[in-house]
Amino acid sequence: MASILAVDDSASMRQMVTFTLKGAGYDVTEAKDGIEALQIAKSNSYNLVITDVNMPNMDGITLTKELRALPAYKFTPILTLTTESSADKKMAGKQAGATGWIVKPFNPDQLLATVKKVLG
Amino acid sequence: MSIDMEQFHQTFFEESFEGLDIMENELLNLDVGNADNESINTIFRSAHSIKGGSGTFGFTAIAEFTHVAETLLDEMRDGTRQITQEAVDILLKSVDVMRDMLNVYKDGGEMNENNNIAVQKELENLLGNEGSSTSDEDSNASENKTASDGWHISFHPHVEMLRTGNDPVRMMYALADLGEIEVIADISELPAFVDLNPEDSHLSWKITLTGDINKDDIVEVFDWVEDECDLEIVPRANKTERIADTQETTISDPSIPAATKETTEKKTATKKSGGETASIRVGIDKVDEIINLVGELVITQAMLGQAGGDMSTDKEYNETRMEKLLEGLAQLERNTREIQESVMRIRMLPISFVFSRVPRLVHDLSSKLNKKVDLVTLGEGTELDKTVMEKIGDPMVHLVRNALDHGIETPEQRIAAGKSETGTLTLNAYHKGGNIVIELSDDGAGINKERVLNKARANGLVGANEELSDDAINDLIFHPGLSTAEALSDVSGRGVGMDVVRKNIKSLGGSVRVNSTEGEGAIFTIQLPLTLAILDGQLVKVGTETFVVPLVSIIESIQVKSENLSGIAGKADLYKLRNEYIPVIRADNIFNMPNDDSQLENRLMVVVEGDGHKAGIIVDDLLAQQQVVIKSLETNYQRVDGISGATILGDGTVALILDITGMIDIYKEKGVPDPTTPVTPPEGNNSDIADEAA
Amino acid sequence: MTKAASELNSIIGSELDSDADQYLTFILGSEEYGVDILRVQEIKGWDSVTPIPNTPEYIKGVINLRGTIVPIVDLRQRFNMPEIEYGPITVVIVLKIECADRDRIMGIVVDGVSDVYDVPPEEMKAAPDFGNVVDTEFVRGLATVDEKMIIILDIDHLMSGNEMQETDILSA
Numbered sequence: 001m002a003s004i005l006a007v008d009d010s011a012s013m014r015q016m017v018t019f020t021l022k023g024a025g026y027d028v029t030e031a032k033d034g035i036e037a038l039q040i041a042k043s044n045s046y047n048l049v050i051t052d053v054n055m056p057n058m059d060g061i062t063l064t065k066e067l068r069a070l071p072a073y074k075f076t077p078i079l080t081l082t083t084e085s086s087a088d089k090k091m092a093g094k095q096a097g098a099t100g101w102i103v104k105p106f107n108p109d110q111l112l113a114t115v116k117k118v119l120g
Numbered sequence: 121m122s123i124d125m126e127q128f129h130q131t132f133f134e135e136s137f138e139g140l141d142i143m144e145n146e147l148l149n150l151d152v153g154n155a156d157n158e159s160i161n162t163i164f165r166s167a168h169s170i171k172g173g174s175g176t177f178g179f180t181a182i183a184e185f186t187h188v189a190e191t192l193l194d195e196m197r198d199g200t201r202q203i204t205q206e207a208v209d210i211l212l213k214s215v216d217v218m219r220d221m222l223n224v225y226k227d228g229g230e231m232n233e234n235n236n237i238a239v240q241k242e243l244e245n246l247l248g249n250e251g252s253s254t255s256d257e258d259s260n261a262s263e264n265k266t267a268s269d270g271w272h273i274s275f276h277p278h279v280e281m282l283r284t285g286n287d288p289v290r291m292m293y294a295l296a297d298l299g300e301i302e303v304i305a306d307i308s309e310l311p312a313f314v315d316l317n318p319e320d321s322h323l324s325w326k327i328t329l330t331g332d333i334n335k336d337d338i339v340e341v342f343d344w345v346e347d348e349c350d351l352e353i354v355p356r357a358n359k360t361e362r363i364a365d366t367q368e369t370t371i372s373d374p375s376i377p378a379a380t381k382e383t384t385e386k387k388t389a390t391k392k393s394g395g396e397t398a399s400i401r402v403g404i405d406k407v408d409e410i411i412n413l414v415g416e417l418v419i420t421q422a423m424l425g426q427a428g429g430d431m432s433t434d435k436e437y438n439e440t441r442m443e444k445l446l447e448g449l450a451q452l453e454r455n456t457r458e459i460q461e462s463v464m465r466i467r468m469l470p471i472s473f474v475f476s477r478v479p480r481l482v483h484d485l486s487s488k489l490n491k492k493v494d495l496v497t498l499g500e501g502t503e504l505d506k507t508v509m510e511k512i513g514d515p516m517v518h519l520v521r522n523a524l525d526h527g528i529e530t531p532e533q534r535i536a537a538g539k540s541e542t543g544t545l546t547l548n549a550y551h552k553g554g555n556i557v558i559e560l561s562d563d564g565a566g567i568n569k570e571r572v573l574n575k576a577r578a579n580g581l582v583g584a585n586e587e588l589s590d591d592a593i594n595d596l597i598f599h600p601g602l603s604t605a606e607a608l609s610d611v612s613g614r615g616v617g618m619d620v621v622r623k624n625i626k627s628l629g630g631s632v633r634v635n636s637t638e639g640e641g642a643i644f645t646i647q648l649p650l651t652l653a654i655l656d657g658q659l660v661k662v663g664t665e666t667f668v669v670p671l672v673s674i675i676e677s678i679q680v681k682s683e684n685l686s687g688i689a690g691k692a693d694l695y696k697l698r699n700e701y702i703p704v705i706r707a708d709n710i711f712n713m714p715n716d717d718s719q720l721e722n723r724l725m726v727v728v729e730g731d732g733h734k735a736g737i738i739v740d741d742l743l744a745q746q747q748v749v750i751k752s753l754e755t756n757y758q759r760v761d762g763i764s765g766a767t768i769l770g771d772g773t774v775a776l777i778l779d780i781t782g783m784i785d786i787y788k789e790k791g792v793p794d795p796t797t798p799v800t801p802p803e804g805n806n807s808d809i810a811d812e813a814a
Numbered sequence: 815m816t817k818a819a820s821e822l823n824s825i826i827g828s829e830l831d832s833d834a835d836q837y838l839t840f841i842l843g844s845e846e847y848g849v850d851i852l853r854v855q856e857i858k859g860w861d862s863v864t865p866i867p868n869t870p871e872y873i874k875g876v877i878n879l880r881g882t883i884v885p886i887v888d889l890r891q892r893f894n895m896p897e898i899e900y901g902p903i904t905v906v907i908v909l910k911i912e913c914a915d916r917d918r919i920m921g922i923v924v925d926g927v928s929d930v931y932d933v934p935p936e937e938m939k940a941a942p943d944f945g946n947v948v949d950t951e952f953v954r955g956l957a958t959v960d961e962k963m964i965i966i967l968d969i970d971h972l973m974s975g976n977e978m979q980e981t982d983i984l985s986a
Contacts, residue, residue, distance in 0.1 A: 012129075013176065016128045054168045055165070074283065075319075077287075091347075094344070099284050100344030106176065117290070117294060
């Protein structure tokens with residue numbers, strides 16, 4: 001079953017995302033900021049990374065860049081969570097190498113649909 | 121599938137309140153002229169998280185309001201806006217609004233619409249526009265035609281498209297979901313095999329989708345790769361419309377979830393709250409410690425199990441067995457004690473949680489009262505029981521208000537008195553014995569003894585000619601009805617008096633007293649038990665029953681000598697203990713137990729103190745001292761005056777725990793005068809004292 | 815505890831037929847009373863009790879029931895019947911009482927337990943005015959079993975009278 005790394009400094013968001021994805025049969029690991037996520041990513045392998053942008057210690061954009069620099073994650077789908085649909089916020093993620101984005105707030109069904117879109 | 125979001129609400133509320141505390145703290149500590157960027161970022165992130173979460177969980181009002189504050193903070197953090205005191209103050213007000221809104225969503229109740237709108241207006245004015253939009257999408261409505269036949273799509277990824285993890289195959293599948301699909305691949309751009317880099321994309325496709333398909337749905341499939349490909353979507357019918365990859369395209373955005381219908385009037389509470397949160401954060405080190413101790417317990421248990429077992433007829437064998445058993449039991453006792461201490465500590469949290477409310481309070485109050493106050497906090501790491509801490513908050517807030525309102529003088533007054541114009545309020549917490557002590561001291565004007573005494577005399581609390589010690593006068597401020605402010609100031613005289621503060625602290629098993637020096641300041645000292653569940657007690661026998669006297673209330677135990685006894689109007693006994701007279705309390709008197717008229721000579725008397733009053737309790741025997749677990753009488757029965765709870769003794773029977781203060785109250789209520797005013801020995805005419813009784 | 819009582823204990827624990835209304839009956843003097851078996855937690859033999867000061871006489875005191883403090887009411891005294899000596903068949907019935915604010919556990923001392931009977935709702939008759947023997951507020955109805963009259967008690971009413979009203983020491 002596909003495994004997903006979910007990164008967000010908000011515990012309630014992590015809980016919601018994990019619950020939703022696990023319920024659909026995915027394996028989910030949580031991280032609360034970019035540094036923790038990078039560490040976890042290096043010692044495991046994931047089919048998809050979903051990350052919030054605004055986080056302490058290392059934000060989502062930097063995390064995306066760092067992940068892309070790792071051979072194992074060169075082509076792994078990475079989705080950023082942005083709170084607005086303004087173009088420049090989405091673009092920042094893409095410029096860092098992200099596959100796409102999910103706009104907050106989203107509901108569980110939207111999350112699942114997007115994940116399915118990416119993982120097939 | 122529908123997921124019930126409510127299960128995440130509690131976490132959201134907890135982390136949001138924490139986030140607001142962080143925001144507030146950082147805002148208060150912000151140096152306006154030379155702001156720390158990290159600090160601004162922290163404030164921004166907190167607001168951002170709250171906005172995101174409240175949108176996700178359907179708390180729309182908060183999301184919309186916070187968005188405005190977040191916009192302001194965003195400008196501040198990227199440098200396009202200067203940080204001013206005005207902005208900080210408005211942001212502080214916004215924190216209050218967000219807190220209120222969160223509370224309404226959490227516990228129910230009505231939104232303070234007027235206030236919320238007013239603060240939002242202030243934010244918007246500062247921002248200079250009439251409210252930001254949450255989305256700046258263009259909608260390209262004209263291109264939205266539904267072609268009845270389908271579409272021709274020309275999809276040419278740029279060379280590096282694969283590097284963002286986007287996969288054309290995936291997109292094809294997504295398109296195939298929309299209708300009948302026919303794909304022709306164009307391999308003309310493929311380089312020679314030897315030069316082929318698998319990370320590059322050199323393919324392009326012509327796709328025909330047949331069916332009644334909305335163009336938006338097709339665009340959505342290519343949503344993410346807009347910039348990394350050349351895309352043409354043409355209706356199968358005729359016209360060519362080119363969509364350049366630089367133009368804004370319509371993107372049907374999944375925005376606010378549908379599940380957020382809510383009225384702005386009454387919000388149903390997502391969780392009933394009783395002022396106490398149902399969860400607690402525990403440091404993992406505490407958990408590990410307990411796990412270790414339980415491990416040791418298991419070992420001890422195994423050891424005992426082995427040492428027990430059949431006794432044989434061989435005496436020596438039995439003796440060795442017995443020794444091992446006793447060893448094991450001693451170890452068991454150690455284990456249990458250690459586990460107990462460890463578990464109790466789980467409920468302990470540092471008092472900083474309570475202290476953290478104070479800076480904001482001091483900030484707001486000092487500006488409101490036009491006073492300058494410095495706040496010093498010491499001992500913030502001192503730990504106390506979570507429940508006690510949650511209930512000590514309000515009394516402390518009141519004491520702080522009182523210190524700022526009545527204690528610390530205005531700058532002019534202070535200078536006139538030869539003090540610095542800025543007053544100092546000091547909070548200090550530390551452990552002492554089985555208690556936590558919290559001191560609130562200020563260098564203000566102290567308690568005006570004359571005013572207090574006059575007021576007390578006017579209220580009939582104190583006799584016209586009665587003399588009281590300084591301490592006794594200062595203690596009068598805790599008496600209901602004694603508010604000495606000329607006008608009941610809005611700040612502290614609001615019907616929540618010092619008497620309520622004392623009552624609340626008492627109900628936690630603690631005490632509060634004041635020391636004051638006029639002109640120099642006052643110190644309020646609160647003492648609270650470290651835990652509400654366990655008590656160090658002295659077991660005593662009264663008649664056939666065993667009672668527990670809290671060790672902390674016991675001053676000493678003595679044998680009664682008749683020459684020190686005196687009666688008052690035939691009703692009660694007084695005992696002369698060194699240089700004071702204390703009432704003698706007999707169980708039958710207080711508890712309506714079988715009458716024991718026997719002489720008091722040589723009987724045992726336990727001298728106790730409750731809330732500043734001393735008394736001597738006659739008991740028949742002093743038994744062991746031990747730690748007892750406090751069991752509630754109220755769970756299945758009800759509160760009983762003079763009894764603070766019950767405990768189960770080693771033999772399984774129930775023993776009642778005495779409430780010393782309560783017992784003294786019962787004693788007084790039975791019409792016996794209170795002889796605990798400063799000492800004048802009742803020579804001869806006892807009726808003087810009887811007359812002065814209330 | 816007598817054999818009968820321990821047999822009854824096992825009935826209480828076992829699966830109950832939810833269609834029937836079952837009642838545990840007990841003796842007080844010459845009368846037989848019944849309580850809803852779903853409210854009966856267990857039956858204990860009489861053991862010593864720790865008296866609580868300043869309480870009505872019918873509240874004998876409290877006992878330790880596996881770590882919980884449970885008050886014990888002497889029903890004879892509650893009903894103003896003459897006191898008797900507790901004997902070997904005196905039992906304490908531990909009940910779950912539903913009060914306004916929450917559920918409580920309380921025990922009642924009775925002369926002895928009798929049996930468990932099924933009483934279908936239609937067999938329950940209204941109680942006439944008893945005069946001053948038993949306050950009819952506590953009586954849910956009358957049932958006839960084996961030609962005996964059983965007085966079915968409303969224990970919630972009986973046990974949560976005014977004297978039992980609780981004041982929360984830590985309420986704000």
